[in-house]
Amino acid sequence: xxxxxxxxxxxxxxxxxxxxxxxxxxxxxxxxxxxxxxxxxxxxxxxxxxxxxxxxxxxxxxxxxxxxxxxxxxxxxxxxxxxxxxxxxxxxxxxxxxxxxxxxxxxxxxxxxxxxxxxxxxxxxxxxxxxxxxxxxxxxxxxxxxxxxxxxxxxxxxxxxxxxxxxxxxxxxxxxxxxxxxxxxxxxxxxxxxxxxxxxxxxxxxxxxxxxxxxxxxxxxxxxxxxxxxxxxxxxxxxxxxxxxxxxxxxxxxxxxxxxxxxxxxxxxxxxxxxxxxxxxxxxxxxxxxxxxxxxxxxxxxxxxxxxxxxxxxxxxxxxxxxxxxxxxxxxxxxxxxxxxxxxxxxxxxxxxxxxxxxxxxxxxxxxxxxxxxxxxxxxxxxxxxxxxxxxxxxxxxxxxxxxxxxxxxxxxxxxxxxxxxxxxxxxxxxxxxxxxxxxxxxxxxxxxxxxxxxxxxxxxxxxxxxxxxxxxxxxxxxxxxxxxxxxxxxxxxxxxxxxxxxxxxxxxxxxxxxxxxxxxxxxxxxxxxxxxxxxxxxxxxxxxxxxxxxxxxxxxxxxxxxxxxxxxxxxxxxxxxxxxxxxxxxxxxxxxxxxxxxxxxxxxxxxxxxxxxxxxxxxxxxxxxxxxxxxxxxxxxxxxxxxxxxxxxxxxxxxxxxxxxxxxxxxxxxxxxxxxxxxxxxxxxxxxxxxxxxxxxxxxxxxxx
Numbered sequence: 052x053x054x055x056x057x058x059x060x061x062x063x064x065x066x067x068x069x070x071x072x073x074x075x076x077x078x079x080x081x082x083x084x085x086x087x088x089x090x091x092x093x094x095x096x097x098x099x100x101x102x103x104x105x106x107x108x109x110x111x112x113x114x115x116x117x118x119x120x121x122x123x124x125x126x127x128x129x130x131x132x133x134x135x136x137x138x139x140x141x142x143x144x145x146x147x148x149x150x151x152x153x154x155x156x157x158x159x160x161x162x163x164x165x166x167x168x169x170x171x172x173x174x175x176x177x178x179x180x181x182x183x184x185x186x187x188x189x190x191x192x193x194x195x196x197x198x199x200x201x202x203x204x205x206x207x208x209x210x211x212x213x214x215x216x217x218x219x220x221x222x223x224x225x226x227x228x229x230x231x232x233x234x235x236x237x238x239x240x241x242x243x244x245x246x247x248x249x250x251x252x253x254x255x256x257x258x259x260x261x262x263x264x265x266x267x268x269x270x271x272x273x274x275x276x277x278x279x280x281x282x283x284x285x286x287x288x289x290x291x292x293x294x295x296x297x298x299x300x301x302x303x304x305x306x307x308x309x310x311x312x313x314x315x316x317x318x319x320x321x322x323x324x325x326x327x328x329x330x331x332x333x334x335x336x337x338x339x340x341x342x343x344x345x346x347x348x349x350x351x352x353x354x355x356x357x358x359x360x361x362x363x364x365x366x367x368x369x370x371x372x373x374x375x376x377x378x379x380x381x382x383x384x385x386x387x388x389x390x391x392x393x394x395x396x397x398x399x400x401x402x403x404x405x406x407x408x409x410x411x412x413x414x415x416x417x418x419x420x421x422x423x424x425x426x427x428x429x430x431x432x433x434x435x436x437x438x439x440x441x442x443x444x445x446x447x448x449x450x451x452x453x454x455x456x457x458x459x460x461x462x463x464x465x466x467x468x469x470x471x472x473x474x475x476x477x478x479x480x481x482x483x484x485x486x487x488x489x490x491x492x493x494x495x496x497x498x499x500x501x502x503x504x505x506x507x508x509x510x511x512x513x514x515x516x517x518x519x520x521x522x523x524x525x526x527x528x529x530x531x532x533x534x535x536x537x538x539x540x541x542x543x544x545x546x547x548x549x550x551x552x553x554x555x556x557x558x559x560x561x562x563x564x565x566x567x568x569x570x571x572x573x574x575x576x577x578x579x580x581x582x583x584x585x586x587x588x589x590x591x592x593x594x595x596x597x598x599x600x601x602x603x604x605x606x607x608x609x610x611x612x613x614x615x616x617x618x619x620x621x622x623x624x625x626x627x628x629x630x631x632x633x634x635x636x637x638x639x640x641x642x643x644x645x646x647x648x649x650x651x652x653x654x655x656x657x658x659x660x661x662x663x664x665x666x667x668x669x670x671x672x673x674x675x676x677x678x679x680x681x682x683x684x685x686x687x688x689x690x691x692x693x694x695x696x697x698x699x700x701x702x703x704x705x706x707x708x709x710x711x712x713x714x715x716x717x718x719x720x721x722x723x724x725x726x727x728x729x730x731x732x733x734x735x736x737x738x739x740x741x742x743x744x745x746x747x748x749x750x751x752x753x754x755x756x757x
Contacts, residue, residue, distance in 0.1 A: 058083045059238065060092055060212035063121065063203050065190070065219065067099035067107060068245050075242035076218055077110055084114040095121035095206065097199075097535075121206065124534045126542050126643065128205045135643040136201040138622060140194060142456040144231070145179055146749075148193050149459045149483070151227045152178060153751045157392045165400055168440070169433040171751055172464050172485070173403050174396060176430040178224055180460055191222040194460060200232045220244045223395040290418040292716045293327040293351065294709050297424050300335045300600030304344055308502035309603045315423075315449070318498050319706025323348035325713050327417055333358040335599050351417065368413055403434050410438035420444045420716045421709055425451035427463040436465050443722045445712060449495060449705060450475060453625040453693075455649045457481030466726060468745070469495065469705045474692050476743040483747035488730050491741040492704040493696035499605050500633050500699060507611035510563070510593060514612070517590030519561025521674055524613035524635075525550055526606055526627065527566040528620035530575050542642055544579045546619045549663040551582040554592060561591040565609040565626070569596045610635040615670065615684055621650060621659065628686075628693055636684025638666060652689060657682045695741075708733060 064076060080094060094116045096104060104120060111118040128136045152158065152175065162171050179193050189195065200217065207215050216238040219225060229239040296312060303311035311317060316326055328350060330337040337352055337360040345352045354360040354367045413419070422439050426432060427448050436446035447467040454461070457478045464485040469492050470476065476489040514522055525546070531537035547564075554560045564583075566572045572594075573580055586592035595604045610616040610630035618627030621641040631637040639650060639659050651659050657680070660666040673680040690697070696704075708729060715725030730742050 059214045059216040061203075061207060061210065061215040062092075062094045062116075062240075063199070063206075063215065063217045064094065064096045065098065065199055065217075066245070067096045067103055069103060071218070071220075071242050071245065072103070072107055072110075075240075077107075079218075079240065080111060080116045081114045084116070092116055093210070094118045097121050097202075121202070123202060123205070124539060124541075125536060126534065126538045128202060129644055133644045133646060135645060136205070137198055138643060138645050140197045140201065141458045141460055144197055145194055145459050146457075148197060148227060148231060149175065149179060150749065151230060152193070152224060153749075155224070155227070155392070158396070161393065161396045161400075167400075167403075168437040169464050170400060170403055170437075172462065173430045173433045174399055175751065176433065176460075176462060177399055180429065191220070193224055193228060196228045197231060200228070200235065200237060203232075203237055204235045214238075216240050218242050221391055223392050225391075291324050292418055292420045292713055293325055294321065294421040294423060294713060295327045295329065295414070295417070295419040296422075297426070298328050298330050298335065298337075299332065299426070300598070301603060302335070302341060303603060304341075304348070304350075308499050308506075308605075310496075310601070310605055314495065314498075314702045315706035315709065317706075318700075318702040319710055321706055321710040321713065323350045325710075327351040327353065327419060329353050329355050330359040331355040332600070336360050337362060353417065355413075368416070403437075406431060406434035407438045407441075410435050411441060414439055414442055414444060421447060421712055423447040423449060423709065425449050427461060427465075433464060440466075440722075445722065445726065447709070451495070451625075452623065453628045454478050455624075456647075459483050462747070467708075469708070471495070471694055471701075472692055473695070473740065473743060476745050479745045480748050483749050483751070484745055485747060486745035488726060489743040489745045490705075490708065490730075490733065491695065491737075491743075492708075493698070493701035494629070494632055494694045495701045495705060496605060496607070496629060497632060497694065497697065497699050498702045500607050500611070503605065503608040504611055507608050510608075511612040514561035514563075514591055514593065517561075518558055519591045520559040521615075522561035522563060522613040523550065523670075524563040524565060524606075524609040524616040524630070526609070526616065526618045526620075526630075527564065527572075528618075528623050528626070529566070529568045529571075538643060540575045540577060543575060543619075544577060546640065546642070546663065547576060548579045548582060549667075551579065551586050551592075553667065554586050554589070555582065558589075558591075561613075562586060562593070563609045563613055564592070564594045565602065565604060565606055566595070567601055567626070569594075569598050569602050570600075572596070606630055607633040610637070615673075617666070621645060621648060624650060631686035631690070632694055632697065637686060638669075638684050640666060649689070653686060654682060658684060658686065704733075704737070 062080070092115065094107070094111055096107065096118065099107070099120070104118065108118045125137055126135070130136055130139060158174070180189065196219065203215055203217055207213070214236060217232060218240045219228065219242070221241045221244055225239065225241060232239045298312050301310040301312045303309040304313055307314070307317040312328070328345065330352065333356065337354050339362055342352055342362060357367050360367065414422070419439070421444060422435060424432060425448065432446070432448070439446050445467065446465045447469060448463060448465050449469040450471055454475065455478070459482055462483045463479070467488045467490060468475070468479065468486045469490050471492070471494050473491050479486055479489065511522065527543060527546070530540045530543035532540060534541060550562055554562045576583060583594070587594060595602055595609065597603045606626035606629045610633050613635065616627065616630035616635050616637040617640065618624055618630070618637065619640045619642060621639045622643055622645050624639060627637050627639050637658070640663070641659055641661050653659060656665070656669060660669065669680070669683065673683045711729045711732060712725055715728060720728070734742055
């Protein structure tokens with residue numbers, strides 16, 4: 052620990068290994084051993100094998116340190132205002148970290164020498180990411196480390212201690228993290244990095260080795276066609292200009308009433324021959340049946356991962372770049388010769404170029420002119436956008452989820468973003484995104500509402516026939532077994548248990564459950580599963596269970612069959628918003644604690660509730676009053692901010708916009724001209740306020756003039 056630092060009352064170790072304990076942590080504890088009159092000092096460990104923790108307890112005790120595993124739940128770690136700290140970091144603190152990061156000389160100097168399209172934003176997003184999903188976040192990211200600091204702050208308050216130290220592996224931007232920690236009187240103590248040899252090998256080997264191994268496996272099965280070009284599908288030689296999209300768990304090609312990755316195509320006149328879809332998820336593969344269905348519409352299908360198709364003769368796109376592999380090996384060898392920031396920047400820049408080259412080859416092979424996706428959570432889409440722009444193409448992001456709060460963790464830089472409303476432009480600007488054409492379409496799932504009414508009516512009549520007098524629909528946003536980095540199963544079980552117990556005690560209550568991830572629900576329910584089985588047996592309870600990755604059933608179907616809809620996750624309120632747009636009274640439970648959300652403007656006690664007993668009391672009062680409680684579950688005060696159209700044509704607007712762009716490419720128009728022409732055409736039909744240019748509120752500039 053720093054010689055000048057005051058001896059800490061507590062120290063924290065995110066990940067304990069034998070090497071960092073013997074080399075760094077134990078010697079530091081020995082030097083800071085508490086005096087005889089001092090109160091007990093603690094060393095808290097977050098992740099460690101049990102045997103190593105026992106060893107650390109014995110060795111730490113020699114110098115008066117009590118070594119314990121730190122037990123915590125994300126849902127409990129809040130600030131003085133009751134805000135959940137993981138959310139505060141994502142939506143507030145990370146912006147401060149961004150401001151610090153863009154002032155670092157090493158970053159400015161590197162980018163001055165390597166000015167390449169979206170590379171600056173790619174590097175910043177890679178450095179900051181880690182709060183959108185703490186479960187899967189890179190432990191070395193700035194966002195994840197800010198959360199670790201807040202864990203220390205939370206524990207220190209419980210112990211009523213003032214000084215602490217946090218052992219962090221030497222990694223990039225540690226100085227910026229240390230500056231943040233200093234605000235809370237926490238000393239960051241750098242220790243040697245743990246080398247993960249498996250991860251390092253995978254980075255060196257790349258996807259080509261895994262692809263080659265898959266080829267060997269198929270040859271061993273007798274599928275020799277994989278090594279001959281004759282197995283390539285006939286459409287490779289046919290090169291219509293195409294819009295590429297990802298298949299991500301919602302195939303449903305011929306079912307526009309369900310969640311479908313083809314939603315915009317289903318509602319437009321864009322020909323199937325102008326469409327290409329990629330399959331990259333082994334859990335949602337390209338099967339023989341899907342291949343045949345796509346072929347009926349002339350849609351091209353390509354697997355980007357050998358494990359993402361069950362067809363032995365289907366084309367799996369790969370890209371072997373020998374120069375790229377030599378560059379990766381060279382970067383790995385020489386990274387120890389530079390500062391950690393310089394090495395990291397060089398490695399990430401190499402990854403960016405490799406990704407860009409991969410997508411350039413892909414887009415060129417299949418003549419893709421437009422790439423559209425909803426996934427802007429990580430930084431890869433920036434390399435994709437750069438690749439397509441170099442070929443004169445266009446990248447478009449479409450909004451899939453309700454976003455009320457800005458976060459630099461979600462910043463993007465694409466040509467077009469199709470958004471529910473103009474409010475999205477303000478959120479993107481605060482997130483420091485760069486979007487020349489922010490297109491307001493309305494809620495992109497509203498075309499499903501009229502398609503679902505008859506099915507919802509059948510479900511409603513079934514529940515009423517079994518004795519229900521009033522029906523609640525409940526939307527569950529999912530949970531995770533590790534409650535340290537996610538609200539956890541226990542938080543989710545509370546909502547299910549509360550409603551199920553009410554239904555079993557009240558023969559007039561009907562329940563409809565629409566979980567986001569039904570595949571894992573029974574495991575997540577744990578002991579509450581027995582209550583669910585009892586409720587289902589009454590005939591007054593219904594559970595939607597379809598879906599591979601997520602539920603294929605839109606929330607609107609459950610909402611339209613109910614009298615009231617309840618979304619148990621205010622900070623991810625897409626399902627609740629859909630129910631409200633479908634015309635159903637909708638309530639929100641803020642189980643995490645985010646009182647600064649704009650949704651609170653709908654009214655605490657009318658739409659927003661902070662506990663289940665409060666919500667239930669309000670429901671009983673609503674049912675007991677003739678005509679119901681005024682304003683109860685009413686979203687009309689902000690409905691225009693959610694969707695200014697509400698006409699069921701949002702997906703049609705997006706599909707038509709992409710169709711215009713493809714026709715512009717087919718006419719030979721240059722990229723900038725067809726972008727401007729499509730925007731002008733859209734404005735003439737739907738209004739000039741429906742397209743906005745998004746500029747970052749905190750632009751990143753660098754170079755000698757910066």
